[in-house]
Amino acid sequence: MIEKIWFNNHPLKYLMWPLLWPLSLVFAHIARKRKAGYLAGKKTSYRASVPVIVVGNITAGGNGKTPVVIWLVEQLQALGYNPGVVSRGYGGKAPSYPLVVTNETPTDYSGDEPSLIHRRTGALVAVDPKRPAAIRALEAKGVDIIITDDGLQHYPLQRDIEIVVVDGQRRFGNQQMLPLGPLREPVSRLDSVDFIITNGGEAQEGEMAMSLTPSDPVNLHNGEKTLLSELDSLVAFAGIGHPPRFFKTLETMGAKPVYTKAFADHQAYHQNELEQLAQQGSHLIMTEKDAVKCHQFAQANWWYLPVTATFSESDTQQLLNRIKKVMEEYGSSST
Template identity: 40%
Template sequence: MKASAAMRTALQRQWQEGGWLSWLLFPFSLLAAAAVAAKRLAYRAGWRRAERVGVPVVVVGNLYVGGTGKTPFIVAAAHALRERGHRPGIVSRGYGAAIGPVPRVGCGTLDPAVFGDEPALIARQAGVPVAVHPRRAEAARTLLHQHPDVDVILSDDGLQHLALARDVEIVVQDERGIGNGLLLPAGPLREPASRLRGVDAVVTNRSGGRDGTLPTPPAGVRAVDMDLVIDSVWRLADGERRPLPALPAARRIAAVAGIGNPARFFATLRRAGIRLDATVGLPDHYDYAHSPFAAIEADLILVTDKDAVKCPAPDDPRVWAVSVSAHLSDPTFFDWLETRLHGRTPA
């Protein structure tokens, strides 16, 4: 595990700063760029058609591969739209679950092995129906068939999934920005940075710190900062929930995160005043088939809510999950989003 973590750290450094490995992989990035351009051309020329599903669709995605904070933003967006009288539903690929040919639809407490960890977390926190399938248009149709009251769909990821027509595109980025600016595998980007000129809004997740250099948002693209604020902590063994100041006293505290950017979770904890004696960064969507907790010498272990939906730790009273919520720098952002959904010119 230590060797793989070191390899991930080295690759992330190359993706941020460049280096010999990045340049060695650069020809493959040119191939990726050509494939991306050909795909977009096919839709622009009408050779392939995006499917409309009958209700407005908001795609929340990213350019930087891995996690940037989309999940808490989607949960916040779902709550905000419900407060404004809408009935949102969520579609997602269901990464990590073997979905099969038929989309799966569920609400409330979902099995992450069946739906994927992020859809399971979104369903629990947002309280809206969720459909999962690699073909998101098919997921959306099935969702609307089973929940005909849904009047707006939020697509978890899917910025590059052009088969689903969308009315609003929102990119969530973090302090890493566009990294070295190169496409996979020489860099971290799924699409060229110029793609930002075509989206409607860019949300910058600042919870990992504000030291990164980020490109200026293109003219006409709405920009807003997002912070992830710790709401509470809860113990996996029995579900007991406490406010952060009431976290049990501990001599040694460790943090474990199987998300796209574990360092961001650790930074969020430190900003909240928690002293971390050890940190363990795991691969994104880590399935916890092998529990890392037994090997950790700590009196208290903190994990993300995303990890908690699949952690096999009910018998370890040391493990507590940290619940966060998204706070935006612009309090009118979701009013703007609703305006876009109604097809009016935004303020």
């Protein structure tokens, strides 16, 4: 219901406005004061020994940041760099921090997105609610550039490039601050970032258009691939920031799921609930982000759909040229 108020102009907004508006003012005041303290040097912020790229957003919820992080890592690896990724590990709770993710790290410890990034790219990924501590762990392992998955508002960490990902369909909703609206910071914050990436929808002036290109479904049980058209009586579920985006992708590819189920972002899954869900059809399909939490108890008819961020060649070069310039200023060079 709260998202309908934020993004769909639901009539309930007239009831909720008097309740949420004062809280929104308080949130905005605290956020401004906290940011000002770091920018003025009154609060300590960490300057890494290598360049830091923040991939974040100004709205609550998922906008497609993680595919952008994966794309950046793969682009930088192709150029000969050794990138590392840091995350606060939302949805996970590790016995101790910082946590450097491996293929054996439970998602209960790392959270789903850090596990996905590491599995997909092989890059070093460190998790810590205090991102500077995660960065120190990666610095000790010799990375030459660091990407943070989220963290635009994490001002204890200094950064060299700021990238904001915008949901091209939902944009900024009612453009109100939390909790009255979805904004973590005002829309004017976009004036000070380096790049704005629009995930789907219509990219506006000054924005880079991004699309998520799906690949063939992958079987969780044995890693084999198949054509989506081969999966009949399909049951689809997603626990991401905006599940309808996943269902729409399936429809665009020609699939007609017999049943769909949306879960909360970063949902922790239990074997029994997914087995019951799978009984609604012949095959169960999920996002790659969901899959990292389901491998241990996956059945033979469970699949995930990989997606890859794609950009125009000119936008790709613009991003990479900026990164190369920053690397040169740090005295680093690619091999």
